[in-house]
Amino acid sequence: MSRPAPVTITPVHVADLVAEGELMPVYVHVVEHPDGRVLVDTGMTELHPAVADMDPRLRPLDEQGFDLASIDAVVNTHLHFDHCGGNVLFPGVPVYVQRQELEDARRLEGYTIREWVDSPGVTYVPVDGEHEVLPGIRLLPAPGHTRGTQVVVVETGGRPVVICGDVAVWAGELDEPTTEGQLLVRSLDPEQVWLAHTHEPWRPPAR
Numbered sequence: 001m002s003r004p005a006p007v008t009i010t011p012v013h014v015a016d017l018v019a020e021g022e023l024m025p026v027y028v029h030v031v032e033h034p035d036g037r038v039l040v041d042t043g044m045t046e047l048h049p050a051v052a053d054m055d056p057r058l059r060p061l062d063e064q065g066f067d068l069a070s071i072d073a074v075v076n077t078h079l080h081f082d083h084c085g086g087n088v089l090f091p092g093v094p095v096y097v098q099r100q101e102l103e104d105a106r107r108l109e110g111y112t113i114r115e116w117v118d119s120p121g122v123t124y125v126p127v128d129g130e131h132e133v134l135p136g137i138r139l140l141p142a143p144g145h146t147r148g149t150q151v152v153v154v155e156t157g158g159r160p161v162v163i164c165g166d167v168a169v170w171a172g173e174l175d176e177p178t179t180e181g182q183l184l185v186r187s188l189d190p191e192q193v194w195l196a197h198t199h200e201p202w203r204p205p206a207r
């Protein structure tokens with residue numbers, strides 16, 4: 001008797017940015033599922049004058065031995081530049097994003113680095129609301145940081161693990177949730193929550 005391989009989540013450090021005088025890491029997350037590998041957010045691959053003030057220090061996926069060809073699907077939690085800049089590395093791979101987010105990124109001024117959103121070969125799958133990417137890997141709209149933000153909820157057998165992008169930029173925000181997205185994440189009673197800009201996942205206080 002063989003049991004299915006467990007789903008695992010691995011953070012990959014792809015950049016550092018300077019925000020409010022502090023070095024802020026940028027992470028993407030690989031979800032290893034028996035039916036495929038899903039990459040959540042893609043970081044950055046190059047510098048851009050629009051964000052030079054954040055002094056990006058890059059560790060792009062394609063320069064750290066990451067197996068790009070192994071990725072079966074990409075999820076963008078949202079389309080700010082530090083979450084979609086590596087989409088260009090995955091031509092033809094389905095990229096799941098909320099339709100609202102894609103529309104905002106394409107239309108609103110100053111929202112992101114627009115040419116990174118629609119890099120050549122990037123193949124979006126616009127999603128309206130909840131969507132299951134693979135069995136036990138669900139996308140849920142979680143507005144707040146942006147109105148089209150989504151989180152990735154991964155069933156692990158026990159309490160779920162959530163990959164939340166920037167629903168909380170700082171871990172402390174989940175201690176006292178205020179946005180719809182933060183309240184949603186807390187309502188899921190997660191075992192842990194991976195953020196894009198912290199080295200360690202957030203965990204709820206012991207009950």
Ligand SMILES: [Zn+2]
Pocket residue numbers: 078080145166
């Ligand atoms: Zn953001």
